[in-house]
Amino acid sequence: MKNISVIGAGTMGNGIAHVFAQSGYNVNLIDVSEEALTKARQVIEKNMDRMIAKEKLTSAEKDAALNRLHSVTDLKTGVAEADLVVEAATENTSLKDKIFRETDAAAPAHCILATNTSSISITQIAAVTSRPDKVIGMHFMNPVPVMKLVEVIRGYATSDEVTETVMRLSEKLGKIPTEVNDFPGFVANRILMPMINEAIISLQEGVAGVEEIDTVMKLGMAHPMGPLQLADFIGLDVCLSILRVMHDGFGNPKYAPSALLVNMVTAGKLGVKSGEGFYTYTPGSKNLKVSAKFGG
Secondary structure, three states: OOEEEEEOOOHHHHHHHHHHHHOOOEEEEEOOOHHHHHHHHHHHHHHHHHHHHOOOOOHHHHHHHHHOEEEEOOHHHHHOOOOEEEEOOOOOHHHHHHHHHHHHHHOOOOOEEEEOOOOOOHHHHHOOOOOHHHEEEEEEOOOOOOOOEEEEEEOOOOOHHHHHHHHHHHHHOOOEEEEEEOOOOOOHHHHHHHHHHHHHHHHHOOOOOHHHHHHHHHHHHOOOOOHHHHHHHHOHHHHHHHHHHHHHHHOOHHHOOOHHHHHHHHOOOOEHHHOEOOEEOOOOOOOOEEOHHHOO
């Protein structure tokens, strides 16, 4: 396996492209937006410079990795010689189905098609292709260059050979792959999102404030980041999408998103990406301030 195509140049896509290029693979980073591709390359360079400063990467290794990374705006061209495609587009079922239909038609017959979905059924995505045995989930954690876990999710038809290939490939990236089965939310988000949702409900009901809730979880449960700050970091729109997938998939009211979360997303308060969520975010500042909406 030499040629990797990554579809989507956002936060997850550029992180996935980064680790593959740094690990010696030829990478096509595909996005319809030239602006997104330019920004992604800048982010990758900046993250590699951080690694150089920490002596985890040399300047020569950075240059070699960037030479293996190519920006492409046409999907058909970008996947034409791929051995593996990793889709990292927005968490939207219709969009992913469209991407997989087009990728299936354009990629070589041997190519494995992977999705970085946080919660959407691998079996459902595979069903729109002519190669369901070669469709699999590769759920990387954010930030991708730092986090070690990759959830490897088998769909109903995913072959043993493809699963083994992706497990070993993840190890070559310096990751720790964990195989899970195809249920809404998989393992990571099935456990994480109800916790975040409960933290939001606790805020909504006035049990405690933003900082107090996060402090309890950080100091009491040894979490590196409180659930409300983490929700901001993930994106409140992404949290809402995942909860809705689980609520629909299981039909269990315990996964129903809180009214406060729905209202914040409707109002465009999405967390770090919009500059405000439970906290406000000032570019270049590392100081957190609770959103004025919650008394900050």
